[in-house]
Amino acid sequence: DAGITQSPRHKVTETGTPVTLRCHQTENHRYMYWYRQDPGHGLRLIHYSYGVKDTDKGEVSDGYSVSRSKTEDFLLTLESATSSQTSVYFCAISESRGQADTQYFGPGTRLTVL
């Protein structure tokens, strides 16, 4: 599992509340990613990071912000949660072995916005 943990694993919240999801890795990987997975849409990239304080937007970044103040932690924040953000959120890292960059995923966070 490349030492990736996500917290919380499940969360139920109400519309309009802020929510922060945490991804933690133990192996000093430089690249980290946040995806969401929804029926009919598959996995879509929200934001990614290529180093401490270095982040970029993905395909579905509206309504989300991220921060990476330490190599091991990548935080995803929903500033004001909406029902359309009900989803399963996956964190991933990219590991380079020789010339191969392999992506590994965390266990996911199931978020329900009521």
Added chain:
Amino acid sequence: KQEVTQIPAALSVPEGENLVLNCSFTDSAIYNLQWFRQDPGKGLTSLLLIQSSQREQTSGRLNASLDKSSGRSTLYIAASQPGDSATYLCAVRNSGNTPLVFGKGTRLSVIA
């Protein structure tokens, strides 16, 4: 913009059958392609990674092939078992360490 398509969306086969899952991508200038397995309610498990310079990779009963020029990859599963039932996802990377672009997956059911 890279787009990845997996057909069929769902597949049901009897135990013991050999099967092929298909993946196609629109931009052939890929860096690598990765196949994943996802069990219901679980995360993604990496199965195989093929570099753009490679034609195939094998792991046990799984064989993944890549035809970059035609924008296609296949995942071959030999002697399927009920434990192979899962969703299989194909994803491509356009350059080193850039985010993967995913297909929507093929949901496989192997019937005992």
